[in-house]
Amino acid sequence: MDRPRFELRYSGVSIGYQGRPVLTGVDLELRAGRRLALVGPNGAGKSTLIKSMLGLAEILGGTASVPARADTGYVPQTGALDADFPVSVRQVVTMGRYRKLGWWRPVRAADRTAVAEALDRVGLADRARHRFGLLSGGQRQRVLLARAIVAKPKLLLLDEPFNGVDAVSQEAILRVLRELSAAGTALVLSTHDLGVARDLADLVCLINGRQHAVGTPGETLTAEALRRTYGSGALDLADGRMILVEP
Numbered sequence: 001m002d003r004p005r006f007e008l009r010y011s012g013v014s015i016g017y018q019g020r021p022v023l024t025g026v027d028l029e030l031r032a033g034r035r036l037a038l039v040g041p042n043g044a045g046k047s048t049l050i051k052s053m054l055g056l057a058e059i060l061g062g063t064a065s066v067p068a069r070a071d072t073g074y075v076p077q078t079g080a081l082d083a084d085f086p087v088s089v090r091q092v093v094t095m096g097r098y099r100k101l102g103w104w105r106p107v108r109a110a111d112r113t114a115v116a117e118a119l120d121r122v123g124l125a126d127r128a129r130h131r132f133g134l135l136s137g138g139q140r141q142r143v144l145l146a147r148a149i150v151a152k153p154k155l156l157l158l159d160e161p162f163n164g165v166d167a168v169s170q171e172a173i174l175r176v177l178r179e180l181s182a183a184g185t186a187l188v189l190s191t192h193d194l195g196v197a198r199d200l201a202d203l204v205c206l207i208n209g210r211q212h213a214v215g216t217p218g219e220t221l222t223a224e225a226l227r228r229t230y231g232s233g234a235l236d237l238a239d240g241r242m243i244l245v246e247p
């Protein structure tokens, strides 16, 4: 039997919580191997859009097709996992195997191999026995990336993956994301960093309560579209460049 094709498609979608919309007018289509950046100010609805792809925020209108949860990896915002929790790096990454395979069965050799490969991929093979909470913020983020990719997802969601991450970890994460994308994994990441959006994404969605624009970085990361999305948070510099100032 043919495997179902990858599909991520939103058409006129409203998303919210307890029946109340916080993001409207979302029209998106993402193919296998493509990289989508969600850009917008604080409270714009970036996390909400990502959560809707996990079934954690309500689709209140329109139509949305998303891959199965078992085919979706998720890197939450840093801080979403309690750093004091006494678990090893290897245990955190092993958790990523259970969604696909079920928590009731024992860890097998194939799981151990996959965990070792995922840690190697993010450059932390030598930290497997270390306590997760004692790593640096950037290293923790790389462990969470390993946890998200250890079950080989078709879609990888990353919520502000570079927040509080040093340059070395950012480069390591970007390298892994490019490799995954080249191998066919679709990526969705939220970011405040227009440079990251421009360099990594092939599709950018500007949102702030509603979708303001979607298209290539060249089509969307324009002064006019950013001004529309960010309002007074977008400041023109005298030399023609623009900076974004969060309230």
Ligand SMILES: Nc1ncnc2c1ncn2[C@@H]1O[C@H](COP(=O)(O)OP(=O)(O)OP(=O)(O)O)[C@@H](O)[C@H]1O
Binding pocket: 017, 022, 040, 041, 042, 043, 044, 045, 046, 047, 048, 049
């Ligand atoms: N669980 C929830 N229940 C009700 N409202 C929520 C919930 N989570 C988020 N919101 C609201 O939805 C809106 C969008 O929030 P969201 O976290 O998606 O924005 P964001 O663009 O990711 O912001 P940031 O850049 O600050 O992370 C905000 O007004 C927020 O208060």
